[in-house]
Amino acid sequence: MKILLKNAHVCHDAYSGFRREDLLVEDDRIAGFFGPGERAPQDCAEKDLTGCMIIPGMVQTHVHLCQVLFRGLADDLPLLSWLKTRIWPLEAAHDRESTYLSAMLGITELIAGGVTCVCDMESVRYADEAARALAGTGMRAVFGKVLMDYNDTPEELGGMPKPFFETTKETLERAKELIDAWHGAENGRIHYAYMPRGVLTTTPELFQELIRLSKENHCLIHTHACETEPESLLVKERRGATEIKYLDRLGLAGENLLLAHCQYVDEEDLNILEEKRIGVASCVLTNLKLGSGIAPLEKMRHRGIRLSFGSDGAPANNNLDMFQEMKTASLLQKGVLHDPTAMPAEAVFDIATMGGARVLGMEHEIGSLEVGKKADLAVLTADGPETAPLQMNAAMLVYSGNPHMVRDVMIDGKWVYRNRTFENLDLERLHEEALAAQKRVAEKVL
Numbered sequence: 249m250k251i252l253l254k255n256a257h258v259c260h261d262a263y264s265g266f267r268r269e270d271l272l273v274e275d276d277r278i279a280g281f282f283g284p285g286e287r288a289p290q291d292c293a294e295k296d297l298t299g300c301m302i303i304p305g306m307v308q309t310h311v312h313l314c315q316v317l318f319r320g321l322a323d324d325l326p327l328l329s330w331l332k333t334r335i336w337p338l339e340a341a342h343d344r345e346s347t348y349l350s351a352m353l354g355i356t357e358l359i360a361g362g363v364t365c366v367c368d369m370e371s372v373r374y375a376d377e378a379a380r381a382l383a384g385t386g387m388r389a390v391f392g393k394v395l396m397d398y399n400d401t402p403e404e405l406g407g408m409p410k411p412f413f414e415t416t417k418e419t420l421e422r423a424k425e426l427i428d429a430w431h432g433a434e435n436g437r438i439h440y441a442y443m444p445r446g447v448l449t450t451t452p453e454l455f456q457e458l459i460r461l462s463k464e465n466h467c468l469i470h471t472h473a474c475e476t477e478p479e480s481l482l483v484k485e486r487r488g489a490t491e492i493k494y495l496d497r498l499g500l501a502g503e504n505l506l507l508a509h510c511q512y513v514d515e516e517d518l519n520i521l522e523e524k525r526i527g528v529a530s531c532v533l534t535n536l537k538l539g540s541g542i543a544p545l546e547k548m549r550h551r552g553i554r555l556s557f558g559s560d561g562a563p564a565n566n567n568l569d570m571f572q573e574m575k576t577a578s579l580l581q582k583g584v585l586h587d588p589t590a591m592p593a594e595a596v597f598d599i600a601t602m603g604g605a606r607v608l609g610m611e612h613e614i615g616s617l618e619v620g621k622k623a624d625l626a627v628l629t630a631d632g633p634e635t636a637p638l639q640m641n642a643a644m645l646v647y648s649g650n651p652h653m654v655r656d657v658m659i660d661g662k663w664v665y666r667n668r669t670f671e672n673l674d675l676e677r678l679h680e681e682a683l684a685a686q687k688r689v690a691e692k693v694l
């Protein structure tokens with residue numbers, strides 16, 4: 249199957265600008281670009297995109313799709329009470345259907361916002377329901393169930409609901425079932441990753457086993473680290489080191505480790521992140537809304553630390569909008585450092601695309617539009633007053649871009665969103681079912 253996307257303004261990557269070109273997709277991959285005057289193939293389907301822009305699909309590297317159903321139920325709380333009084337009880341009360349609907353809400357929001365790949369940390373149970381939603385919608389994803397075999401978080405700092413407890417053996421057995429069913433599924437569109445929740449809920453034995461298993465199964469390890477000051481201080485007290493140093497001592501630090509947050513980091517932590525090439529998933533809006541702090545992103549960027557962005561949980565954000573993440577990440581660093589040149593637009597858009605691909609180990613497949621790479625892209629229109637007079641560049645995307653500009657989305661060479669509509673999906677019905685499921689789950693615990 250060949251399709252020629254004609255007459256668009258194409259952005260190959262964050263630093264290339266936009267060029268007037270035709271883009272050829274053959275099956276699931278990009279097969280060529282044809283500038284004005286160059287002869288494009290005639291033997292293929294065509295789609296005229298005059299006046300439109302094509303950008304690489306964006307990559308979100310830390311999202312909890314299982315929490316999207318709880319949007320609006322946990323506002324204006326600090327992280328640990330947000331977790332203890334709302335998110336953990338709600339997650340523990342999920343049933344199969346509510347988990348599936350939660351994932352569907354999140355995936356449709358991400359796709360409609362130009363995101364074509366997500367790293368999804370699910371809850372302890374029912375992660376297969378999220379995988380089912382990822383498979384059905386056409387989304388590219390790395391997903392995993394949360395692994396927790398130890399609770400070292402005292403009651404006053406969070407505690408953990410009983411349904412979350414699994415032994416090391418149980419948690420690994422459930423992860424194995426998911427790997428067997430989903431790792432590399434859907435033409436390689438879905439991958440599994442080991443996702444221990446954090447240092448205080450994982451035994452050293454489980455971490456050690458994950459090092460071995462991640463090598464054996466070619467999986468990423470994804471966990472939270474250095475998110476809030478109280479938790480980071482507690483880790484120091486209990487483990488005698490910061491989270492990053494502790495993980496390094498255990499032997500986890502490396503290219504296949506992806507850490508969400510990384511806010512409370514000292515110079516030694518930064519050295520480890522840099523030298524061991526650990527990936528960072530920064531969640532700027534969540535960290536702000538939960539009052540958790542501001543990560544030193546510009547400093548990390550200058551050190552060449554591998555950065556990416558994630559929206560984290562919808563109840564902590566309250567949406568999964570990559571445009572907002574990009575703009576806020578840039579403006580915060582400019583404001584904090586009193587430096588308008590900090591986090592320039594091209595660098596920020598690169599983090600949102602190639603940065604995500606790199607930390608997921610997919611930089612040879614996605615993150616930019618190149619011949620031979622997967623056809624994961626978003627078609628944008630910009631006819632609203634917020635972008636007029638239109639300048640097609642990274643600054644427009646980062647500082648005045650928004651999800652409403654996204655008209656069509658292709659993942660793995662297939663249209664998953666066309667003319668702002670999902671085929672074979674009644675969005676209105678999904679929203680009604682999700683509201684009923686939210687009510688059902690919330691009534692059990694709130």
Ligand SMILES: [Zn+2]
Nearest residue numbers: 472508560561
């Ligand atoms: Zn998280």
